[in-house]
Amino acid sequence: MVGIFDSKTEIAEAKIFFGSTEDNKEEQQERKSPFDGSIVSTAPLCDADDTKKALSIAKSAAKAAAKTPLSQRILWLEDVAKRLTQEREAFALILAREVAKPIAFSRIEVDRCVETIKLTVLELANLSGETIPTDIMPSGKRTLAYYRREPVGVVACITPFNFPLNLVAHKIAPALGAGNTVVLKPTPEAPMTAYMLAKLFVDSEFATKDALSVVYGDAEVGSTLVKSSIPRVISFTGSVPVGNIIMSQAGIKKVSLELGGNAATYIDKSADLATAAARCAFGAFYNSGQVCISLQRIYVNEEVYEEFAELIATETNKLKVGSPYEDDTFMGPLIDDEARHRTKSWIASAKNEGARVIAGGEEIEGIFPPTVMADVTDEMKIICEEVFAPIVSLVAVPGYETAIEKMNDSPFGLQFSIFTNDLKMTQSFIEDAQCGGVVINDIPTLRFDVQPYGGSKLSGVGREGPKWALEEFTEIKSIVIC
Structure with missing residues (x-):
């Protein structure tokens, strides 16, 4: 794996996986660093035919995959x-290069990925009826x-850029x-990250042949996956x-x-304000x-x-903003120019509506800094x-009742929190x-x-x-023996 690329300047080349077979195409898409604009990776530009080929391979391999012993899948x-x-x-570096995630947090993401795989192994032991x-x-x-649980067959996975x-x-x-079997369409912003992980799966001595395919692209590839009758599950994270x-x-x-989400918290007057402020600065600006x-x-x-x-x-002003390759950088640039311009418009709109900037607010050398807006009201677009x-x-607000009403008054319902030392308030909030x-x-x-992670609304x-x-990726089969 180390031989795939060995420096911060080399252009990494992702390949298609049609099952266990690597392939390439003449037409390539380039990924430029959000930090310095340099080309960091390339990937084949796949189309509907490529996607259908991957799906066909996955369908053909599904029967053998279902019969693979659990012990082998665990290994x-x-x-x-x-x-x-x-x-x-190597994985942390490609994360920093492709999506400009600060290297310290890139390493954490690699560690979490390892844990996710290990947790899956633990849960497989309990996949029973x-x-x-x-x-x-x-x-x-x-x-x-x-009853018992059986694999659905083919799963189509579509993943985002932020993790x-x-x-x-x-x-x-x-x-x-x-x-x-799986057909993966990774985010166009990080093709090499997905390729490197897929290669670990495909190259393993314990791999099920043709169980994993990887195709790159955007709407055409995604739509072909979703409309096809071959996948029995579509798993998507995005907008x-x-x-x-x-x-x-x-x-x-x-x-x-x-x-999506519009995560909110309430700061009660009984809370430890210093701790809450430090944690809120982290939670608002982590991963930009x-x-x-x-x-x-x-x-509040x-x-x-x-x-x-x-x-x-x-607390916000303490956060270091800059190069994703420096160990002490907390926040790097946004994913692309469109995101940066959209952020500027959010700030301008809020200021025009009467909000105050009390930290950040002005772009510095192409990086939009952590920004705290005060005196925001319900009518402002930035909060809706x-x-x-x-x-952030x-x-x-005058108190908890108003806060929870405003928190719930959103089309989103992913995660909320509260800072309080009032036990009754905590119990009410949970309900x-x-x-x-x-x-x-x-x-x-x-x-x-x-x-479990997911939301309502x-x-x-x-x-x-x-x-x-x-x-999600299994079906229940009911059996009766008379």
């Missing part, structure tokens, strides 16, 4: 996790009845571990508009969608705010509003939509929050890969996390 995943650990620095007492009712009779390694693992590790398209095109098959559960809305009790605003502005940028908004996950005394950006359908993904 396969363990082998990938082991070799990924050995290649940690149970016996059912068919004589429980007078109309029944005593039989041997049970282009770990979110691939969250899909393909459970899908392959359950005995399926709400694309999620809507997938739902309209997929037909009768399972669809798992992890979509390009996280579905990035903290976007902070509702009006009695401590000014104190908290000063504290979070101070998902910004997916390093911007402060809103003063009241209309979202997929709640966090007490920390940021809504907190997520552990072992947990426009934030998606289904849950990720190895245990729950294995359920």
